[in-house]
Amino acid sequence: MTDTAWIDNALTSARPQAVGALLRYFRNLDTAEEAFQNACLRALKSWPQNGPPRDPAAWLIMVGRNVAIDDIRRGRKQAPLPEDEAISNLDDAEEQLVERLDGSHYRDDILRLLFICCHPDLPATQQIALALRIVSGLNVKQIARAFLVSEAAMEQRITRAKARVADADVPFETPGAVDRTERLAAVAAVVYLIFNEGYSASGDTAEIRSPLCEEAIRLARLLLRLFQSEPEIMGLTALLLLQHARAAARFDSDGAVILLDDQDRSKWNSKMISEGLALIDKAMRHRRSGPYQIQAAIAALHARAETPADTDWTQIDLLYGALEVMQPSPVVTLNRAVAVSKVRGAEAALEMIEPLAARLSNYFHYFGVRGAFLMQLGRNDEARVAFDRAIALANTSAEAAHIRMHIDRLMRDSRPRGATAGK
Amino acid sequence: MLYAILCYHDEDTTGSWSREHDAAVMKKLAVVQDGLRQQGRLGPVARLLPTTSATTLRKDDPPVVLDGPYAETKEQLLGFYVVDCKNLDEALDVARDLGKANPGGAYEIRPVGMFTPGSIPT
Numbered sequence: 001m002t003d004t005a006w007i008d009n010a011l012t013s014a015r016p017q018a019v020g021a022l023l024r025y026f027r028n029l030d031t032a033e034e035a036f037q038n039a040c041l042r043a044l045k046s047w048p049q050n051g052p053p054r055d056p057a058a059w060l061i062m063v064g065r066n067v068a069i070d071d072i073r074r075g076r077k078q079a080p081l082p083e084d085e086a087i088s089n090l091d092d093a094e095e096q097l098v099e100r101l102d103g104s105h106y107r108d109d110i111l112r113l114l115f116i117c118c119h120p121d122l123p124a125t126q127q128i129a130l131a132l133r134i135v136s137g138l139n140v141k142q143i144a145r146a147f148l149v150s151e152a153a154m155e156q157r158i159t160r161a162k163a164r165v166a167d168a169d170v171p172f173e174t175p176g177a178v179d180r181t182e183r184l185a186a187v188a189a190v191v192y193l194i195f196n197e198g199y200s201a202s203g204d205t206a207e208i209r210s211p212l213c214e215e216a217i218r219l220a221r222l223l224l225r226l227f228q229s230e231p232e233i234m235g236l237t238a239l240l241l242l243q244h245a246r247a248a249a250r251f252d253s254d255g256a257v258i259l260l261d262d263q264d265r266s267k268w269n270s271k272m273i274s275e276g277l278a279l280i281d282k283a284m285r286h287r288r289s290g291p292y293q294i295q296a297a298i299a300a301l302h303a304r305a306e307t308p309a310d311t312d313w314t315q316i317d318l319l320y321g322a323l324e325v326m327q328p329s330p331v332v333t334l335n336r337a338v339a340v341s342k343v344r345g346a347e348a349a350l351e352m353i354e355p356l357a358a359r360l361s362n363y364f365h366y367f368g369v370r371g372a373f374l375m376q377l378g379r380n381d382e383a384r385v386a387f388d389r390a391i392a393l394a395n396t397s398a399e400a401a402h403i404r405m406h407i408d409r410l411m412r413d414s415r416p417r418g419a420t421a422g423k
Numbered sequence: 424m425l426y427a428i429l430c431y432h433d434e435d436t437t438g439s440w441s442r443e444h445d446a447a448v449m450k451k452l453a454v455v456q457d458g459l460r461q462q463g464r465l466g467p468v469a470r471l472l473p474t475t476s477a478t479t480l481r482k483d484d485p486p487v488v489l490d491g492p493y494a495e496t497k498e499q500l501l502g503f504y505v506v507d508c509k510n511l512d513e514a515l516d517v518a519r520d521l522g523k524a525n526p527g528g529a530y531e532i533r534p535v536g537m538f539t540p541g542s543i544p545t
Contacts, residue, residue, distance in 0.1 A: 005444065006436075007528055013435035057495065218438060224475040225434075228491035237475065271472075278476040282490060 008294050014057035015137045020109030021061045039064035107226045115183040118190040127190045128162035136215050188236050191219045195240050213244045234283035235293030241276035242299035245269040256401045261308040273303045294323045313342035330356040346376035364393040425535035426514040431498040432528025453526035466505030474499050
């Protein structure tokens with residue numbers, strides 16, 4: 001470990017709690033962020049000499065608060081930092097503060113901070129950018145890189161988001177049970193979005209964007225530590241872990257997508273799978289099902305299967321059925337149809353997705369799946385039409401390449417295979 | 424005499440390690456472990472999954488199952504080693520070597536009263 005790596009780690013891990021407490025204190029995101037930055041500068045100066053404080057977050061809150069108050073009193077932002085001695089005796093201050101932090105504020109502080117970044121008034125792209133900037137502490141350059149946009153564009157996006165939440169009305173009182181549940185759901189949704197930004201990347205960008213998946217997992221674990229008995233937060237964390245566990249097996253050396261059935265399962269991360277399975281086990285004990293738990297349970301069935309043939313498609317079909325009831329969406333039905341094709345054959349699956357045609361008429365996966373079902377039934381001409389449409393709708397070159405592979409197979413194997421397809 | 428070396432560290436900190444940093448720490452720890460293994464002094468080694476995956480059974484009557492680790496502490500029990508050492512000094516030396524490979528947090532060194540090697544094939 002380099003000399004300052006431990007400081008960076010400590011600052012990163014203390015960040016949500018410290019910024020959250022400073023936000024409660026100053027009720028202004030910019031002031032809170034600036035106070036935290038100033039505290040970090042002092043930490044970089046003081047910790048290497050004095051060693052780490054017993055509670056880094058408490059230290060940063062105390063110092064950040066004092067420096068900011070000092071700035072406000074002087075009425076000028078660019079004032080030089082006060083000498084360390086001016087910040088009274090840090091040890092005593094820490095003692096007092098630790099007691100108060102342990103009191104319970106911190107849970108709502110972090111949730112409030114996340115909730116402000118995930119404010120429902122913001123478009124999703126801004127929610128994600130703001131959460132990564134404020135809560136995770138990624139710099140604008142890192143976020144811009146992950147989103148494949150210029151730094152200037154990302155800077156602007158974040159500035160806009162901040163201006164918008166500054167006007168938004170977020171109560172600073174301790175939230176009641178209902179408010180807390182609503183906030184938690186909004187925050188969980190954004191954590192999931194952050195993950196998907198990383199997960200949906202492919203090819204060249206997969207490597208660049210995979211830190212988004214790791215950050216989302218870190219945030220999910222943070223939420224889970226704050227709300228240890230929330231089965232949906234267990235489900236969310238499990239879902240992210242089980243999906244990300246497959247990262248190393250999802251693309252070939254050219255960056256083309258490798259479908260689940262064709263992945264080298266020895267490349268799956270067994271530690272992440274164990275953790276994901278442990279969490280879904282814990283969640284199920286609560287018998288309070290929810291969309292994240294169901295999706296995690298589906299991912300768990302894939303993770304448990306040693307070979308594709310071992311996959312329990314009947315159970316997956318049932319789980320998607322439950323998800324359809326809870327969260328009706330044509331995409332869920334489309335996913336269910338894949339399970340149905342394994343259990344009851346391509347004909348039943350095709351019948352299931354016919355009614356979705358209108359709503360998914362611009363959806364790449366719809367035509368990819370439809371083409372695959374038709375191909376299984378030996379209806380190659382119709383399959384070709386569906387695949388052509390899929391290529392036209394592909395979001396990434398990897399998606400297009402994958403469909404082209406199907407078309408190649410169609411051309412090679414023009415002999416109808418419908419007679420044996422299905423079971 | 425057998426000593427358990429219990430590893431405590433702030434999970435938030437170890438959780439923010441990058442993959443590369445985590446791998447580098449594990450590699451350095453493996454060197455220390457290999458040395459002990461070659462001397463026939465290394466017992467079971469375990470790295471525990473995060474405390475978020477923990478469940479606690481309180482042995483009330485009837486027993487109560489709770490989500491989360493038993494103790495809410497600033498630093499969490501993240502793993503343990505069992506090592507054969509002549510005395511406390513030697514155990515402390517092992518802990519120091521492990522600490523050099525993986526700084527931060529603390530090791531609790533506890534003499535083991537009873538030990539059965541178990542039957543899990545590895």
